[in-house]
Amino acid sequence: MVLTIVVIDYKRMCEEALQLTDGLELAPFKPHNIVFAGMGGSGISGDLVKDIATDVGVPIGVSKDYTLPPYADSETLFVCTSYSGNTEETLTQFVEAYKRGCRIVAITSGGKLLEWSQRLNIPVVKLPTGYLPRDSLPYLFFSVTGCMEKMGIGNYDGTREFMELLPTIDLQPVNNIADSVKGSPILTFYGPSKFSGVLKRVKSQINENAKMIARAEELPELNHNEVVAYEVHGYPELPVIFLQDRDEGREMTERVRFTRKTVGGNTYDIWTHGSSILAKVMSLVYQGDHLSFKLAEIRGINREQIKTIDGIKNELERLNTVATLEKELESMNLSS
Ligand code: PA5
Numbered sequence: 001m002v003l004t005i006v007v008i009d010y011k012r013m014c015e016e017a018l019q020l021t022d023g024l025e026l027a028p029f030k031p032h033n034i035v036f037a038g039m040g041g042s043g044i045s046g047d048l049v050k051d052i053a054t055d056v057g058v059p060i061g062v063s064k065d066y067t068l069p070p071y072a073d074s075e076t077l078f079v080c081t082s083y084s085g086n087t088e089e090t091l092t093q094f095v096e097a098y099k100r101g102c103r104i105v106a107i108t109s110g111g112k113l114l115e116w117s118q119r120l121n122i123p124v125v126k127l128p129t130g131y132l133p134r135d136s137l138p139y140l141f142f143s144v145t146g147c148m149e150k151m152g153i154g155n156y157d158g159t160r161e162f163m164e165l166l167p168t169i170d171l172q173p174v175n176n177i178a179d180s181v182k183g184s185p186i187l188t189f190y191g192p193s194k195f196s197g198v199l200k201r202v203k204s205q206i207n208e209n210a211k212m213i214a215r216a217e218e219l220p221e222l223n224h225n226e227v228v229a230y231e232v233h234g235y236p237e238l239p240v241i242f243l244q245d246r247d248e249g250r251e252m253t254e255r256v257r258f259t260r261k262t263v264g265g266n267t268y269d270i271w272t273h274g275s276s277i278l279a280k281v282m283s284l285v286y287q288g289d290h291l292s293f294k295l296a297e298i299r300g301i302n303r304e305q306i307k308t309i310d311g312i313k314n315e316l317e318r319l320n321t322v323a324t325l326e327k328e329l330e331s332m333n334l335s336s
Helices: 010-017 040-052 089-099 113-119 133-150 160-167 172-181 193-210 226-230 252-262 277-299 307-317 319-331
Strands: 032-039 061-063 076-082 101-108 124-126 187-190 214-218 240-242 267-271
Touching: 010 160, 032 040, 032 089, 032 172, 040 061, 040 076, 040 133, 040 193, 040 277, 076 089, 076 113, 076 133, 076 307, 089 101, 089 113, 089 214, 089 252, 101 133, 101 267, 113 124, 124 133, 133 277, 160 277, 172 267, 172 277, 187 193, 187 252, 193 240, 193 277, 193 319, 214 252, 226 252, 240 252, 240 277, 267 277
Parallel strands: 032 061, 032 076, 076 101, 101 124, 187 214, 187 240, 240 267
Antiparallel strands: none
């Protein structure tokens, strides 16, 4: 069975995303550090912004659990992302960030995150409804960069470059990779640590959309452990896909060459486009996302269904974590 896959309309969504923060009032802020909180398809926006925000001059943490990092305080910019607005790990951090006096910005399409932010007068970007959380990435990503730009944190000039080159990216090479690796039990992605967020995104997209096991490792670190795994047996049947930057330095180029040789035959490459870090990161994300859609299509997988994620969320609801948080907010008499 071949399913017709509705894929993300990146161009339209990116254009809309750039307007989402237009009416939002955000005073300038010079944080001592930044924490992005969010899970899964929402949380990845923090990882990606961390990849591109190389000029903000303060440490950036991405927090994917119930606990807010210990260093978060009134000098922290806390960016809270949940597409549904009802993810309990994210909401738990939101309440803690409020108690610690962090400067909070929320990004959501609804749920408790929208309700609580409005009640507490916390700036909130309201995303369009009706998407899968992971499909809403253009909205999430450009809402985060839009808010940071408004507060005077970092420079996002690469946005224009990405928007211009997006329609020119040829997806045929990615289709060819999908065709070659479709039968593999596991996909491995290697790439430089400057693309740490992209590696996480492509792995998760393969998991959630194509329902395949995938793994991602960073260079140069994998040259200090993972490569040894190929010494005894080699795994020529397991494909390895390299995320590659056309402007890579000599050392990394040499590491990729060495690693490819070590891995043996079955390797592929997905290349960056553009010259800014934002364009490079988002062009890789675009192609990685497409790879996951194409694999879902070829393998006849319903990419929208995520029974196990929904199942664990339903199971956990029995513990009443969100209701308890709500009561805590009420008992603190925090409604404005
Ligand atoms: O893509 C998905 O559906 C998931 O990874 C969700 O993003 C994740 O479960 C968190 O939910 P939300 O994005 O609504 O906070």
